[in-house]
Amino acid sequence: MPANDLTLLTDAARAAAETATRYIGGNLNVTQKPDDSPVTAADLAVNAVLSDMLRSARPHYGWLSEESPDDAARLDNEHTFIIDPIDGTRSFIAGEDTWAHSLAIARNGQITAAVVYLPLRDKLYSADLGRGSSLNGKPITVAAPTTLSDAHILTTKPNLDPHHWHGDVPDFRRSHRPSLAYRLSLVAEGAYDAMFTLRPSWEWDIAAGALILTEAGARVSDKTGADLRFNNPHPQVNGVVAGAEAVWAEVLSGLRS
Structure with a gap:
C-alpha cells in the first residue's frame, strides 16, 4: 500500500x-x-x-x-x-x-x-x-500569549532598522538561527514567541515551516498580514511574520507596509 x-x-x-x-x-x-x-x-x-x-x-x-x-x-x-x-x-x-x-x-x-x-x-x-x-x-504548540515587549523573537538585525517601523522600533529580546525553516519550527514548538523576516522569501525555505506553525496554533502571514499561498509562478512571498496571535498582531501593527 x-x-x-x-x-x-x-x-x-x-x-x-x-x-x-x-x-x-x-x-x-x-x-x-x-x-x-x-x-x-x-x-x-x-x-x-x-x-x-x-x-x-x-x-x-x-x-x-x-x-x-x-x-x-x-x-x-x-x-x-x-x-x-x-x-x-x-x-x-x-x-x-x-x-x-x-x-x-x-x-x-x-x-x-x-x-x-x-x-x-x-x-x-x-x-x-x-x-x-x-x-x-x-505534539507541539506555540508559546502562551504575551506582549511584544516581553517576547523573545527570531529575526535578523536589519529587520530592526527604523525605516521598517512606525514610530519607535519595538523593544523585545532578539535571537537568530541561520535556517529559516528551523526558525519557523522553533516558534511552532513554543521555544520562541514569534519570528519575522521582511525580505522576499523563497517558498522552499518556508513552505514546510508554515504548515508546522499553523497546525501548532500560530498565525502566519506575509509582512502585510496577507495569507501565504504556495506554488506561485514566481516562487517567493512578501516576507513572513509568524507567532502566537497576540505577538503576531503587534508585529504587523508596528510595521510599515
Whole structure:
C-alpha cells in the first residue's frame, strides 16, 4: 500500500540526512550561484535523492526545489512538492548543526503535509493539514500569549532598522538561527514567541515551516498580514511574520507596509 504523503516526506527526509551527513568532513566542492548564495556537492546529492524518491512515488505531482531548474509545468499540477534539500547551507559548510531538510507538499496553493528535519540535532518536525504538528512524534504548540515587549523573537538585525517601523522600533529580546525553516519550527514548538523576516522569501525555505506553525496554533502571514499561498509562478512571498496571535498582531501593527 502506498505511503501517505506525510509518511513519504518523513522517509524522504531521513534518506536526505543519510546522504548529507556522508559529506561532513569531506570535500564539499562549494560553488556560488548567480545570487551569490553557496551550493555544495551535498546540496546537489540530496536534491537528486529526493527527486528520485519523491517523484517516483508521486509522478503526478509537480516539483519545485531550490536546487532544480524551475519548470512552469508545476503550475498545472494539483499537488506540488516544495523542497529545500539543505536549508542553511552556510551553516552546513561551517560544520554547525542548525541546517535542515525542508520538505512540503502544496495542493492548489495550500500546504497539506510538511517535514523539517535537523539530523545533527535529532529534531524532526512534521505536520499534516488538520491533524496538528509534532516534534519527534510528540505534539507541539506555540508559546502562551504575551506582549511584544516581553517576547523573545527570531529575526535578523536589519529587520530592526527604523525605516521598517512606525514610530519607535519595538523593544523585545532578539535571537537568530541561520535556517529559516528551523526558525519557523522553533516558534511552532513554543521555544520562541514569534519570528519575522521582511525580505522576499523563497517558498522552499518556508513552505514546510508554515504548515508546522499553523497546525501548532500560530498565525502566519506575509509582512502585510496577507495569507501565504504556495506554488506561485514566481516562487517567493512578501516576507513572513509568524507567532502566537497576540505577538503576531503587534508585529504587523508596528510595521510599515
